[in-house]
Each structure stands twice: as C-alpha cells, then as structure tokens.
Amino acid sequence: MSDSKRNLEVEKVVIKFAGDSGDGMQLTGSQFGDESGWLGNDIATFPDYPAEIRAPVGTVAGVSGFQIHFGKSGIHSPGDIADVLIAMNPAALKANLKSIRKQGIVITDSDSFDQKSIEKAEYTSNPFEDGSLDDYELIKVPISSLTKKAISSLELGLDNKSVMRCKNLFALGLVNCMFNRSLAQAEKFISEKFKKDAALVKANIAALNAGFNLAETIEAIAFAFTVLPASNEPGLYRNITGNKAVAWGLMAAAEKSKRKLFLGSYPITPATDIMQELVRHKWSGVKVFQAEDEIAGICSAIGASFAGNLAVTTTSGPGLALKGEAIGLAMMTELPLVIVNVQRGGPSTGLPTKTEQSDLMQALYGRNGESPVVVLAAGSPSDCFDYAFMACKIAMEHMTPVILLTDGYLGNGAEAWKVKTTDELPEMNLSDVISADETWKPYQRNVETLARKWVIPGMKGFEHRIGGLEKQDVSGNVSHDPANHEHMVKLRAEKVKRVQEFIPMQKVKGKDKNDLLVVGWGGTYGTIYGAVNELQKEGKNVAFAQFNYIHPLPKNTAEVFSKFKRIVVCELNLGQFASYLRIQLPEFKYSQINKVQGQPFTINELKEDINNILSS
C-alpha cells in the first residue's frame, strides 16, 4: 500500500561491538570482520578506540568499539548507523546508543548492569527500567556469568581474570549464530592465537560455543533488513518492525471500528512478538488472552467475535495447522476473525527462526470441506500496519475469517514507517452489519457484500443460535437438505469472491504492456522490486506485479496478465502462488523462480534468474 519510491538498503548490516578497553572488542570485531571477508562479503570496518589513553574502567571515556559493515556487495563505508550493538557494559551502551538504528538489536551483558557500573557510566536511571530502550530490540544476556559457568565446568584451573577475558568470545559466538555462521574460522583463530596455552584455547572455545548455543537455544533472530524512508515524502517517521506494525494496525482497526480488540494466542516463534507488543498496550483497552494452546487461542477469539469484539489470533505455520478445524467453524458461522500467520521455515518444526513463504496452500486449503476464507499478504514491515488494518476491515464488513500472511523476515525486519493518524485510515462501514430490525434473520444477507449481520448477545429480541452444521439459507436453522447445501457452499464462495469489489485493482510497476511480468507476493516485495528496478534501468523489458490480495485476487488480474508475453512467479517455496494462479487463471502460462533456504532472495540472484528467463 505504501507505494512511494524507496531507498532500499537491503542485505547490508552494520554491527558494532563495544565494551571497556580491556574487554577485547577490537579483537572480536576484527575477527568478525575477517570472517565476513572470508565468506565473500564486501566489508568496511571502523575501529573506534577510546580517546583517552587510560580512561577509568567503566566510564564512557574508556569505551572501545569496533564497527563492521558487511554485505554481498556495494559496501563503501563502515556505516553511519548500526543495526546491531553488542554492549559489554553500561558505558558502552551509553556511548553508542545514539548511533543505533531504532528497532535495532541491542545485546547487553546484563551482569554488568549493577548500580555501580550504571553510575560510572553517568546514567541517572537504570536504562533497563527507564524506558529509554523501548525502541530497540533489547536482548539481555548475563554474558559474564554464563561465560564463567561454561568455563568452570571444564575445570581448567584458570583464574577469574583469565576466565573473564573470554567473554568477548561468548559475544562473538552469539553473533555468529545470529548471522548463520559456523564457528570453524573462529575456532581456528583461537587455536592459533592461544596456541601456547592449551587451557586458554579450551576456555575461549568453550565461551565461543556457549554464546553460539545460547543464541540458538533462545531462538535469537537477526533482524532481516532495513529500508530507509523516501526522502521526498514529507511527514513524521519512525522505525517499526513488521510484528509491531501488525499489532498497531490491529489497534488502529479497533479504534476506527469502535470495537474492543481481543487477541487469543499461544506463543510461537516468530509470531510471539505481536502478542507481546499488544499486551504492553492495555491502556488502549486491548484484551490479551494467552491460551493453553493454539486451538484455545483461536477458539477464544471465535467466542469473542460471537460476543462482538474485533477478534484476532496470531501464530506461525505449525500453529496454523492446529487452527484449521476452528477456522472452518468461523467460516461456517460467518463470524469476523483475523488470523495472522507469521510464516517460518517448514515443514514440521522445520527452521523456526528462518523465513519462508510456504504456508500459502495451507492458508488457502488447510481445512475440511469447501471452506473459502479471505487471504492477504503484507509486503514490507510498514505494510504490515496497513494489511492488519485491512484484514480487520474486511473481516467485519464482510463477516468472514481473514488470514493475513506475513513472515519471519517481515516480522523481525524493520523499516521507517510514515506515521499515520487514524483520520487518514479508511472508514469502517459497520453500521449495516451491526444493526437489525424485525425482518432480520440470522442468515439474511447484505445484497452487495453477501455478509450476514453481526447480531451479538445483549441485543434484545434477536436471540438466535448458530453452529457448525450446515444451515438453511436465510433462517440459519440446521438443514440437511441437499439443494440447500449446494446453494450454501456456492454462496459462501461467492461471498468471499465479492470482496473483489472492495479492494484495489492490481497495479504494475513498469510499462503495463511488456515482455515479461515478474510476479511476487507478500514479503519478497522489496527484493523483487529492487531487482526489477535495476533491470529496468538496464533497459530490460520487465515489469513487476506485487500481490497483497491473494484470495480473492484483484478483479483485473487476468487483464493485467494478458498484456504480457511471459509471466514469472518468484517465491520462497516450491511454487505455491504459481500453483494457485494455475487454478485461478489457468489460461496463462507461468514460469517460476523459487528459493527454499530459509533466507530471503538477494537482488543479484533474482536479476540473474530473470535475465536467464529473458534470454531464453
């Protein structure tokens, strides 16, 4: 929806290690930089020594830092603003926080945040408590004590000081895990560096591994990417992650529709953050119910919807599988319900911290019977706000469950969001849905949307019963009549299809009559757009269609497709959207570009693949 031109900064990360001069930050940073180079990255580094030669331990003046900017290509500077900060003490935090991107990740050694050290860093209040870190992804790790415990079990007989010197390696291990690197290079480096002292080699390697394992165990996730705001569109901006944007979009929909917001959910990576964000905002009146499992999460939301709340459940792949039966109930009883699925690497438990787009078929078809629901997909972190809002709007105006697909990459990724006011948001037309008169019947419908009315307990004189058995048209009574069943099956399908009349037409970026149309959906937006943009600049005859409305598709989709000689569908799975298009619009031929590595596309690989198609 946010369609403005953007400054893309994809696949480049700035990371800064900072600590006391004695903490070995230069070593850690340069080792990480070297690894980046070995892995074929473009890098730029910037060692940031303390100005004073012997500044007192624990003071801001004594902080030593090392910044690394790395990426697949095109790195020309060590970066102005860091995405990740590793702060080994309060002073390091103090000294560096201003140059960390909002929503960036701040990893701290929480052991070092005792009262004394906090004061030494000239903090007037504890930054963990005073809210000053609210805008960052704060990861508190007791690095000192964990390092100690990891080493002490080896019984190497090292003194405390030597043990504490290993904590930089703990930090290095942790960051290595977050960026998907093996420890082989770092271990080699340690063995080399301490080759004279076997105990030190063991200790440092233990610390390195402990940090790595911790990150894996607690499912620490590296943010995905950064998109800087368009400099030419005036307004107020702030950084936002996709998960936070979903939460805010839901809150906005509740305010706009004057319905109370209810979330029934069960924690699961990478969707938990949405619940955790919402629960912080009890001031807005949101009711957050952490249920005993995914089924209770969605079922409590169905109950809340029946009782008139704007009801939402959030989850990720395996959780969506568990919700299938209940989604069918909401579909059958035609209750508004928003199901947010933050896709992760599958199948089964799969790769919980990685990204993928492989729940599309499940979202469309993962239920018994003919059970159509609306499916949307957000394209960028800030898009998540708009599509969460739209999901609520469609759910309530059309009385239907809506599945909103995002993914780990969007959910944890951050970008600048042009702050919206609720006045700018589309109106919600619920007055028709929530009113009834004497002629009312439970399954009577609005002629335009085919939505039934949302008559809720408390409304006098409209007591009625609904349920999951097939219902008679209009009356809503249980019916086993064969002809009625077919009629209702088609009516429910038609109701979802009618949503087409209320959503925007499909747009194309580039000439709308061309050689090749690149099709994408959901969270791959930024990268595909970047690739197509570059190809267009190189004069290639390509255009790009980004789909956010999946089911139903925009009304003009066939018309759009018909203007192109070839269509290629790019997605992070084995071709699920392509399959869906073959069902919906079998009259076109679709080529595919797929990647299933738990990783986003890169612009270069997309360009290469598209070029191959162009020249074939």
Added chain:
Amino acid sequence: MSDSKRNLEVEKVVIKFAGDSGDGMQLTGSQFGDESGWLGNDIATFPDYPAEIRAPVGTVAGVSGFQIHFGKSGIHSPGDIADVLIAMNPAALKANLKSIRKQGIVITDSDSFDQKSIEKAEYTSNPFEDGSLDDYELIKVPISSLTKKAISSLELGLDNKSVMRCKNLFALGLVNCMFNRSLAQAEKFISEKFKKDAALVKANIAALNAGFNLAETIEAIAFAFTVLPASNEPGLYRNITGNKAVAWGLMAAAEKSKRKLFLGSYPITPATDIMQELVRHKWSGVKVFQAEDEIAGICSAIGASFAGNLAVTTTSGPGLALKGEAIGLAMMTELPLVIVNVQRGGPSTGLPTKTEQSDLMQALYGRNGESPVVVLAAGSPSDCFDYAFMACKIAMEHMTPVILLTDGYLGNGAEAWKVKTTDELPEMNLSDVISADETWKPYQRNVETLARKWVIPGMKGFEHRIGGLEKQDVSGNVSHDPANHEHMVKLRAEKVKRVQEFIPMQKVKGKDKNDLLVVGWGGTYGTIYGAVNELQKEGKNVAFAQFNYIHPLPKNTAEVFSKFKRIVVCELNLGQFASYLRIQLPEFKYSQINKVQGQPFTINELKEDINNILSS
C-alpha cells in the same frame, strides 16, 4: 483395482417393513411407497400378508410384510432381496432375514426381543447374541418404549393399546430420516387418517417425529448402494462395506509384511466403523488404541511406527484438520504411516452423515511448509480392501505417510467382494528397509525409492535421534544450513514423486483416443462408469479415466490426456481434483461437473451433463 465387468445396481433401494399382523405394517409400507412416488421415484411394491388368516400373535406365520423397491428410474419389480429390513418382532426377523442382503441394514424393535417372543418365533437362541446377525448392520432400537415415552409426555389420556399402535409410525419416521425425507407428507396423511380423533393424530405424529429425531440424533445412516458381483468371474464372494474392507485390507497388510498392526484413532462419523471392526479382531493381534482425541490418535500411531509397527489412524474431515501438524512430523521424520480419511459433507461439522469428496485439497496441502505425502483414493467398497493394502505397502516401502481417501458413500456402502487369499496379494519388500549395516546413517537412502531405513528401537548399535527440525542430508542431524534445507525440501518431494515408478499406469475405459475423456477419482467410480458405459452404448465418443493414485499421479497421465480433445472432471465438490490437475498438468484444459449436495451423483444427471458438454 478390481476391474472386472460389473452389474451395477445403483440408486435403487429395496426396503421391507415387517411385523405382526396387528402392527400396521401394510399401512406403514404403503405410506412409504406413496411418499416415494410423490418424490418422483419409480417404485414397485409388494404387500406380503400372512398366509393364515388368524395366525397366533408373535409367530412366524403371523408376520405381515410390505416391500418397496424405489429408485430414480428403471424399477421393474419389487426386488428379490431387500437392503433394509424393519422387523418389529423376532418372528418378523426370522421370516425375512433370508431375503435381506448381507451387510444390509436390519432395524429391530429391541423391546420385542424378550425370551417369550423369541421362543414364539421358534428361535433356539437369541439372534442378538448367537452371531447370526454378524453380517448385517444391526440397529437395535427400543421402538415400543420410545414410542410410549414420546406419547406419554403429551398426556393425551390414550390407553396403552392405542399408544402401542403408533409404533409403526415411529418406524416410518426413522426410515424417513434415513432416506432424507421430510415428514410433511406423512403428517398430512396421519392428520387425514385420524381426523376424527385429535389425540390419535397427536400421538401418531409424536411417534413419527420421535422416530425421525432418533435417527438423526444417533446419526443412523442409510447405506449407499449395492454392486452385485460379476457373474462371469468365478470365485468365492462375500458382501463387504467399504469401512470393513479398509479394516481387512489393513489386517492383510500386517500379515503380509509381518508387522504388528497398530490403530490409534478417535471416533468420528462415518469413520468409526473401521475402528470398531478392527477391535473385534484382537485374535489377529491388532492393537487398537481409542485415544482422547484425533491428535493423540495420530501421535500414538507415529510413536508405534517409530517403534516398528504398521501404524494407522482413521478419521473424517474435521479430524483430518486436527491431524495436519502431526502428519507434517511423520513426513519430516519419514516414518511410515497410513491415514484413512472417510470424507463426509463439509465444511466444519457440515453434514456428518452425508458423502462428499471435499477433503482432497486438505489431504494434499493441509500442513505447514512444503510437506508432500502420498494420497490414494478408493473407488468402491471392495476397492477399499486393495487400496488400504496398497497404502500400507507404499508407506512402508517408501517410508512416507500415505493418506487414503474414501467417503461416507463407500464406507457405508456394500458390494460383493471376491475373497482374496493373502498369497494373491502383492509381496511387501521390506527386507531392505528394515536392515542396516555399519555404514548406515539415519537419513541414508535407497537409490531407487529414496526411502530411508526403518531402524527401530531394539536394534543394537543403531541408536539414533530423529525429530521435526530440518535435518542434514544423510546424517539426519539438526541442520540450519540454507542449501541443505533446499536440498532436503526437494529430496522429500522427489521421494514421493518416485512412487510413480511403483504404481500401475493410468488406464482408460473406452477407446484411448477419443473426443471426450471423463475423469473421476475415488468413490464416484461406479456411477461415472455406469454413465459413460451407457453413453458409449449410445455411440457417444467418450471414455473414462478413474484415478485412484492421486499423488503422485500415474506416470503416463499426461500421455493419456493428450489423446483426447476435451477432458471433463466429475467430482462431489467445487472442483478440487480439477484444480489439482491444473497444478500438475497445466498444459491441458479441464471442464468440470460438480455436485455438492451430500449425495452421490446419479447416472442420469451425469449423462445429461456429459451430453451437454458433448454437444457444446
């Protein structure tokens, strides 16, 4: 698989009401016959009065019966053998049992089976206990006492005799529900007949409704259809329902593979019978675990599979929805598992006692991530035996979950089955799968099938760990490596695809080069075949392809399709197999004939639709 020519007797039902002369069977029967006529059926009836004028009450000689043969068309006689018997007392049972089809439905008034009446009917033992009804679908209903209770609550002041005279209407109500009829006609008839006595009208209508409601409440299901055996293929025959055939096919697979059979299941209409059949055969060593829910049902089966049993779970639509996550686990850990889904009318709770084919997309795609499994579908009740067997064979030989789709129509329908001996069944080649040597690794594969080995607890020296996280190729260790993930996703898909090499080629009934190919899958086999057969006889250029192997499709499917000008896919849903074919073989165009009424196709409606396509 059973490909012999068949005598189809579809959509025709013979029903017999029998009771003592005073029980009003003539009235009940003729009323039911009249209703059948009013509904536009072809009917033939046969009133069967007692030979003796005043035979003693309760004796065989005193039994009065009324037989009705009804169907959409082509009824030329009241029928030789009845499909449904309503026996109001033991004598009625005794007198009529010999002319009831095996696996037919026998409804008795259980109140009338006291010792005295049983003796009067000259039974030497209680037919409820001596096993003589084992081959029938026995429904014991305390008709007398229920009639009494239904009427007594009205406080009409009728004497006991008048009340008891209403029990024939209870029976009529019950049968009306089973055949999907409304009570309007019968109520009109009662009001007319007893118009002089308001109390009798009320009483009879109450009994009628009580019988109807009972049938609905206990989900009594009318059998679906009967296929008589080919008279030209010699051998031993018996009647079998689809659900029983599944149970027996599983038992045969266990014996053939020398694996213990384990069933983990939770009751759900119309699949419960499979569990109930298996549990009767503990003598065969089968372990039946009635679990606390569907998830525990499949999970216990996964555990049993891990431990080396031939593991199965049975369910219907909503239950399959609940099993999605666990199917993903079995798929990821590459364990053999058979999931039998007896489809019913959906979505949601839908129409539990009706038939439909609307779980196909769910079976194919109802899980998170790229999660391919094998999907089969049986075509007739006796087919269920063969495909249950094949499902087990493929699951174990290819180390994969297999979903077998049947439906309510097949499950409750009966046909003659040519008794197989286990020697005639295909061999199971498990020796390679269940052996291992020093070079063994948990995810090492057979080069032909790509199956990993089934190394089970108890095998010394092969202790290993599996799980739902992505695994490293060959070693099976947890791996987050991006390239490995893509490799494994493709490998799992390829493993399932390889099953193509081990299944029969797709056949066509009719000329394999022709104008129109009619495509069907699963339980619509008999009707589509019947329709195509008749059209062929009428000289139309049509052929028929029945699909039982759904995923993967037979290797030659594209080749078969390419020989036809047009392809029409007939199914009891909105077009799920057609959608799937558009994904798998997008190079062809598919027309559709669909019906979603909880009812099977009829030959006439299919012929009409196909004719329309032919002439368009």
Added chain:
Amino acid sequence: MGPEVKTCSLTKADFVSDQAVKWCPGCGDYSILSAVQTALPQIGKRREDIVFISGIGCSSRFPYYMSAYGFHTIHGRAAAIASGVKLANPDLSVWEITGDGDALAIGGNHLIHLLRRNIDLNILLFNNKIYGLTKGQFSPTSEEGSITKSSPHGTIEEPFLPGELAIGAKANFYARITDSSPKFMAEIFVAAELHKGTSLVEILQNCVIFNDGVHDAISSKEHREENQLVLQHGKPMLFGKDRKKGIRLNGLKLESVTIGENGIAENDILVHDAHNPDPTLHLMLVRMSLPELPVAIGIIRNVSNSTYEAKMKNQIDLAQTKSKYTSLNDFFKSGDVWEVK
C-alpha cells in the same frame, strides 16, 4: 437450600425455543433442559444476556432448544469459545453445555485450564459415561470393563472421576446431581450462576439407547435415599430413609455410621463446609462410592476467589489511568520519531 436471588418477570416458557427437541424419547437430557428453563427465570438475567455454548454430542444440541443466544460449536472446544465470549463481554451469563466425551476426552485440556483461570462460566457436564452421538463408544468416564461398541472385550482404562480431576485443576465450584431430581437440579443451576468464577456441575445423565441404567443405583427412585448423600452447606451429612445414617471422619477415612448404633450421636456426624478453601475433605466426598459409601450429591465445593475477567479488567483500568496517551494518534507520534520536510 434455595439461595436468595433476584427474580425477573420471565417465566420458564420464555426460555423454550421454537425448535423441535430431537433427543431420543426418555433421554435424560430432557429433564436437564427443563430444569435449566426452570432455573433461568430465577437468576434475574434477561434472555438476551444469556448465552449457551456447546461442543458436539447429543447433549451439545442443547443450545438450539433454549430461547437465548446460543452457539453449537465444534467438538471439545466449548470451554475455550465460552471463555472468549465471557472475556469479550463479562456482563453476559455464559453457560457451557458439554458431554463426558466433549469435556473430558477431546476437550480435557480446555476444561482444566478454564477451571484454574476461574472465568465466571457455568459448565453443565452431561455425564452419561458413553459417546451418545457417535453411537456408543466408551468415554473417559466409562467404568473399567465396560462393554461398548469400541470395547467389545471391555475397556482397560481407569476412568476419570470428574470432580477429582476438577479439584486437581483448582476448581472452586463443583456440584454433582442426577437427571432424575428436577427441582434439585434447578436449585443447583441457580447456585452455579450465583457463584462468581467457574462453576462445574456434573449431571449423572441416562442414555436410554447406549448406556441405559448406568446411574440407576444412584438416581433411581428405589435406591436414591439409601445411596445418595445429599450435601447442604452447614448441614450434617445425613442420609437414608429416616436420615439416621451419617458420614463420620475416622482418621483420614470417611465412614458410614448409623445414629444410635455403637454410641454414635448426631454430633459425631460431619457438617458440610462447601466454602472451605482446603479441598481435602471435598475430595474425600467426591471419591465416596458404592457399595461402602453413598454417593455425594449436591454442591461439594463452593469457594470464593477473584475471577480472571475481573483481574483483567483491573489491569486494563489501571493501565488506562496511568497511561500517558489519550489516543492512538498520541501514541503513534510518541517516542522516537523524526520529521521529513
């Protein structure tokens, strides 16, 4: 008994819906339905403020027959759905209707979590010790050895005792009644509604078709007096024809004694304290079983505790009082924002 309640002008007939009741003639569900319709006018709530939520099973058809808001949901999930209804609108009177399979097999987890959370719902558990709707398989309450459609050789599982499981899950209100005592049922339903927090009422219900007579030793007219210990808070635990028999505590065991025999006097008999937060004696009462002891009937446990929804409301109210934001627009603009001109 008969607690003091608000009344309103509605009558039993006002709660009868227009749908034909479709249980088997003689099914225990009829009398439960009637008792609920009798009880409702006594709770003083308007029809539109009453909601019945059920799962799937014969018993779960109940909502169709009530003239009130109703939702016949999916198997086992009524507790979770009812929780959502109540949290969305705490002013409603919410009744969960469920069977022994629905609540204790597939729905067991939702039940125990609901009980510990203490959301103010009334659960009516129709315990016929069988799966009725699916035609007669054993349930988690079927006695060991039961011959059913799915256990032709007898079941091999120890059944749950619903009261024991419930109190193990922190239930604050648990009552057990039979479908054969209509007036008493209605009284208990009123008490369940008056109790703030989750109220679990187990009803020993007869299934005439698949498990006829399973509760006869407790609920039939002939056995009732001797085999039921009808509990009343504050009253001695007496039973039997002449109310001469009573329950005494002997160490950590309950025993049945006769007043006047062996020197037993009325003050040896335990007095029922349903309000005691300590569940020890309640559990002993729940576990009493024939033939040694009569079966405890009535409100066994009725303890006050704050409800989930009240605590949720408190937190929201407090957050709103303390909030620095008066609208979302405020909030969106707060914190780290920058302006592009």
Added chain:
Amino acid sequence: MGPEVKTCSLTKADFVSDQAVKWCPGCGDYSILSAVQTALPQIGKRREDIVFISGIGCSSRFPYYMSAYGFHTIHGRAAAIASGVKLANPDLSVWEITGDGDALAIGGNHLIHLLRRNIDLNILLFNNKIYGLTKGQFSPTSEEGSITKSSPHGTIEEPFLPGELAIGAKANFYARITDSSPKFMAEIFVAAELHKGTSLVEILQNCVIFNDGVHDAISSKEHREENQLVLQHGKPMLFGKDRKKGIRLNGLKLESVTIGENGIAENDILVHDAHNPDPTLHLMLVRMSLPELPVAIGIIRNVSNSTYEAKMKNQIDLAQTKSKYTSLNDFFKSGDVWEVK
C-alpha cells in the same frame, strides 16, 4: 533409599551422545541430563532398548544428548507419541521428556489421559515455570503475578500444582525433586523406572535466563535443609538442620512441629506411606508450601496398579486362544460366502 536394581555393564559415559549440548551455561537441564545418565546403568536395560521421547522446548532437546533411541517430536504431543511407542513394543524403557509448557499447556490433555491409563512410561517434567525456548512467556505453573514477557503487568491466573493435577488424574506415581540434588535425582529416576505404570517426576529446574532463582527457596544450598521435607517411604517426616522438625497431622491439616517442644515426641510425627492407594495424605503433602510448611520432595505417591499394555496384551492373548481362525485366509472365507462358478 536406593532400591535394589539389576545392574549391567554399561557406565554413565555409554549414555553420552556425540552431540554438543546446547543449553545456556548454568541451565538446570545439565544436571538433570547428568543424573539420567547416572541412573540408566542402574536400570539394567541395554541402550538399544531405551527410548527418549520429547516435545518442543529447551528441555525437549534432551534426547539428542542421550546415546539411546530418541525422538524430538512436536509441541505437547510427547505423551501421546510415547504411549504409541510403548504399546507397540512394551519391552522398551520409554522416557518422556517435557517442560511445564509442553506438558501442562498444549500437552495437558495427553498428560492426564496417560496418567489414568497407567501406561508404563517415565515422565520427566522439567518445571522452570516459564517458556524457555520461546524466550520467556509465563507458563501454567508460573506463580500468579509473575512478570514475564507476555505478562508485563503480572499474570492473573492461578497456576497448576503438577502433583495435584496428576493425582486428580489418577496418577499412581508422582515424585518431586530439584535440579540441585544430583544423587537424589538419579535415585528417583531409578525408582520411576522400577515402578510399573506411568511415573511422573516433576523436577524443579532453574532457567538462568528467563526465570533465574525461581526455585531458590527450595533448592538452594542455604535453604534446602529447612525448606525441604525429603520423603522416604516408611520413614518419619522429619526435616531441618538437626532433623528435629517434623510434620504432624492435626485434624485434616498438616502442621510443622519441633520434636521436644510442646511435648512433641518422635512418634507424633507422620510416617510416609507412598504405597497407600488412598491419595488423601499424598495430596496434602503435594500441597504443602512455604513459608508455613516445607515443600515435600521425593516420591510422594507410588502405588501399584496393572498397566494398560498388560491389560491389552491379556485381551489379545485371550482372543487368540479362543479364536476360531488360525489365519486371515480362514477368516476371510468364514461366515456368509458364496461361490460363483
């Protein structure tokens, strides 16, 4: 204690797998792992006959670290999968590894049904009162008021007491131990394996990252003696530094008394009877809590009962003895068949 067990020639090291252990340094899971590896050689089973089945959670990574058969399954379902393993092959020693979220949130239903069925499995429930793997949300055992990632304002739910829920679900074996007593843990694991039927061992486990010190009042060195009542079957319930304190029954209440004070003698002190089928006293022990009473540690309940798999086997054996069929071919041909020539 230390029950008499078969030993075999395996050592602790034989049970260590080749996988790097990936818990946070200092996590309580390490000591549990080590205690299991210590216990296994004492149960006399061969490595290939031992199976570890886990759900999802930090604790559920356990199977990877054991040199035995292992299955890291899906969240909450370990109990059901382990049940299938044991029923498929009753000769195996099957261990379910689970966390408080895995077993009591999503997996609660499977747990209670497993307990009543009494399938011979050993359940190790790692109770850190938090969801560790998903980074710190409250769990069904988190104390009311706990501030966690998902409850910044404190939780508003009454937690389960696992032992109470388990006994409410008909558990025959329940023990509670702390991760800080390695030798005692190993002893209890051996006893759990020796018990035929489902054995539930709740381990108070420390999560250093998200819930550090939650069990300190019970498990830390300094508080241990005063705050733990270590139960031994047949032994008096004594505790405290000089074992001068003890537990006495006063009516239906347990109280802590000091021997020598107020005329209390050693024979006023209760003697632990883990084998008593009546769960009344076991439940009172389970519920003891600080500061009034010490926390009961050790085997609280250990009652013999026939197992599900033994009963299943009996029915199959009997059916086979009585069967008229010797093969499927016999069976298929039996009954109503007809010949077409």
